[in-house]
Structure formats: C-alpha cells, structure tokens
Amino acid sequence: VSYNTALPDDRSGTNQPVPENADNLPASDLRRLLAELHPECWGWTLRCCRGHTHTAEDVLHMSYQKILSGRAHFSGRSSFKTWLFGVIRLTALDQRRWSVRRWLRFLPLPDDEPALATTGDFPGESFFQAEQNQALRDALARLASRQAEVLHLVFYHDLTLDEAASVMRVSPGTARTHYERGKASLRSLLVSQNPVQ
Amino acid sequence: MNAPEEDLRQQFRALRADDARRAPSFESTLARNSASSSVSSPSHSTVRARRDQRSRLLWQLGLGTAVAAITLVATQYRPDLSTSQQRQQQQLASHDLPAVQTWTTPSDALLADASTSDPLETSAHLIGEIDRLLNRTPRHL
Numbered sequence: 442v443s444y445n446t447a448l449p450d451d452r453s454g455t456n457q458p459v460p461e462n463a464d465n466l467p468a469s470d471l472r473r474l475l476a477e478l479h480p481e482c483w484g485w486t487l488r489c490c491r492g493h494t495h496t497a498e499d500v501l502h503m504s505y506q507k508i509l510s511g512r513a514h515f516s517g518r519s520s521f522k523t524w525l526f527g528v529i530r531l532t533a534l535d536q537r538r539w540s541v542r543r544w545l546r547f548l549p550l551p552d553d554e555p556a557l558a559t560t561g562d563f564p565g566e567s568f569f570q571a572e573q574n575q576a577l578r579d580a581l582a583r584l585a586s587r588q589a590e591v592l593h594l595v596f597y598h599d600l601t602l603d604e605a606a607s608v609m610r611v612s613p614g615t616a617r618t619h620y621e622r623g624k625a626s627l628r629s630l631l632v633s634q635n636p637v638q
Numbered sequence: 639m640n641a642p643e644e645d646l647r648q649q650f651r652a653l654r655a656d657d658a659r660r661a662p663s664f665e666s667t668l669a670r671n672s673a674s675s676s677v678s679s680p681s682h683s684t685v686r687a688r689r690d691q692r693s694r695l696l697w698q699l700g701l702g703t704a705v706a707a708i709t710l711v712a713t714q715y716r717p718d719l720s721t722s723q724q725r726q727q728q729q730l731a732s733h734d735l736p737a738v739q740t741w742t743t744p745s746d747a748l749l750a751d752a753s754t755s756d757p758l759e760t761s762a763h764l765i766g767e768i769d770r771l772l773n774r775t776p777r778h779l
Contacts, residue, residue, distance in 0.1 A: 499670070
C-alpha cells in the first residue's frame with residue numbers, strides 16, 4: 442500500500458498520509474494511523490461522552506476494536522479522520538443506548554465518574570488558563586448538542602464545515618446553521634460567565 | 639478568519655492541549671477492558687450490588703406510590719351516571735308536567751295560562767289540553 446496523499450487536516454499538525462486504496466489497508470497501517478490520531482480522537486471522544494473519562498476510554502477502545510477487527514470499514518469516500526470521528530460518534534451513541542437499556546433492566550452500570558475538571562491538576566498549568574478551559578467546557582455543556590458538536594469539530598479539530606457535516610451526518614447547510622447559532626450562543630455564554638473579558 | 643473567531647479558536651486550542659495532556663496512551667486504550675467486562679469486574683461488586691439494591695428499592699417505591707395514587711383517585715371519583723334522557727325526564731317531572739296533570743277542568747287550564755309567558759305556545763298547548771279534558775268529561779256533564 443502506498444501513501445502519497447496528505448490528509449486534509451494538515452493544519453492540526455498530524456500530517457499522516459492517507460492510503461490510496463483504503464479497501465486493502467493492512468491492520469498494521471490502520472494501527473499506525475490510529476496511534477497518530479489518538480490525541481485528537483481522545484478529545485472528540487470526551488466531547489461525545491460529555492466529559493466522562495471512563496466512558497470515553499471505553500468508547501475509544503470499542504471504536505479501535507471495531508476498526509482493527511474490520512467491523513468498521515473505511516471505504517475511502519471521506520478523509521480517514523472524518524470517517525474515524527464518525528465511527529467514534531456512533532459508538533458513543535451506542536454506548537449511551539446500552540447504558541439506558543441496562544438502567545431500565547436494573548443491571549449494573551459502569552462506574553460513574555464526574556465530568557472532567559481541570560483546575561489545579563497540573564503544576565505547570567496556570568490557574569487563569571485552567572479557569573478559562575473550565576469556562577469553555579461549561580459553556581459548551583450548556584449549548585445545544587449539535588451546536589457544541591459542530592463548534593468542537595471546527596475549532597478544536599480544525600475541520601471544515603463540510604467535514605464536520607459529514608461527521609455529524611447532516612447536510613452542510615444544517616451544519617452551517619448550527620455553527621452560526623452555536624458561535625453566537627457560545628460568545629454570549631462566555632461573556633455572561635466572565636463579563637470582564 | 640476574523641479576529642473574534644481566531645480568539646475562539648485559541649481558546650479551543652488551549653482546551654485541546656489540556657485534553658492531550660490527560661489523554662491515556664494509545665496502547666493502554668487498546669488494551670483496556672470493554673465497558674461490559676468492566677461492569678462485571680469483581681473489585682466493585684459489593685458497591686454495585688448495594689447500588690442495584692437501592693435503585694431497585696427506589697423503583698418499587700415509585701411504582702407503589704403511583705399505583706396507590708391511581709387507586710385513590712379512582713375510588714374518590716364518582717361520575718354522574720344519569721344519561722341525558724334521564725335528566726330530561728327529571729326536568730320535565732319537576733317543572734311543567736305536574737301542573738298540567740293536576741288540571742281537572744278547563745278553568746284550571748285557563749288559570750294556569752295566566753301565569754305563563756309565551757302566549758302562542760301556551761294557547762296551542764291549552765287547546766290540546768282542553769280537548770283532552772273534554773274527551774275525558776263524563777257523559778252526564
């Protein structure tokens with residue numbers, strides 16, 4: 442398999458190549474691509490799991506398993522990253538449904554853990570920056586789900602609106618609407634949280 | 639890209655850097671037990687059993703309360719079972735007809751006529767009643 446095309450997410454600094462004939466992608470190459478995209482996948486999985494780290498780890502693990510076992514098949518119709526994010530999103534939705542079904546049947550659920558909080562966890566992290574991150578997380582949590590998703594994909598992962606629409610399985614027009622409304626809501630939420638800025 | 643959007647992008651980048659610092663390694667994620675297996679892990683079995691028992695108890699309490707509330711409402715509710723026909727009959731019996739049935743002579747009917755308000759309706763009714771009374775009148779009268 443030869444790799445001679447760059448993924449469209451060069452802006453994010455990953456620079457991993459995309460296979461020409463993705464249908465015949467061997468497991469070792471898939472594994473390498475997944476490892477390169479892992480930090481970004483983690484961020485997206487956290488978003489899909491609403492900041493719950495244990496659930497996010499489970500979802501990411503299941504997504505990788507799906508891909509490496511061939512249950513999720515990359516056909517090359519979109520960029521690898523876009524496809525991978527779509528797989529993670531659907532796996533997170535499956536996981537949520539699974540949890541609801543278990544809850545309704547009185548079956549035990551995975552350990553609940555609080556959503557990710559950052560303040561003061563790392564010595565090198567300035568308190569101001571930690572507060573800003575937390576404010577952004579809180580504001581995103583208060584946005585409509587689709588709006589938060591599209592903003593996350595565009596600003597956090599540097600995807601284009603078309604790519605974000607592909608991940609979210611909506612039309613580009615719908616994605617643009619969510620993007621514009623979400624941006625306005627996010628600004629007002631951030632200002633209301635910190636009026637000094 | 640305009641400046642305010644760039645500002646948002648910077649904030650998201652800071653968030654991304656923060657998340658990346660906390661990300662588990664690729665190998666550990668791949669080697670992680672799945673959610674279904676972690677659920678049945680024996681390390682937290684006692685805690686989970688207690689939680690299950692508690693949630694089951696809450697469910698049963700909620701269900702019992704709902705059933706009791708519905709039963710209470712059902713027993714307190716007394717619907718008006720009389721049909722519209724029965725109501726009409728009751729109204730007629732308590733209103734005009736008893737007076738009509740007490741007439742024995744045409745003069746009774748004429749006296750009753752004076753208290754009614756609708757002359758046309760009453761006249762037609764009276765004519766009918768007078769005819770009925772006249773037909774009932776014994777032959778020697």
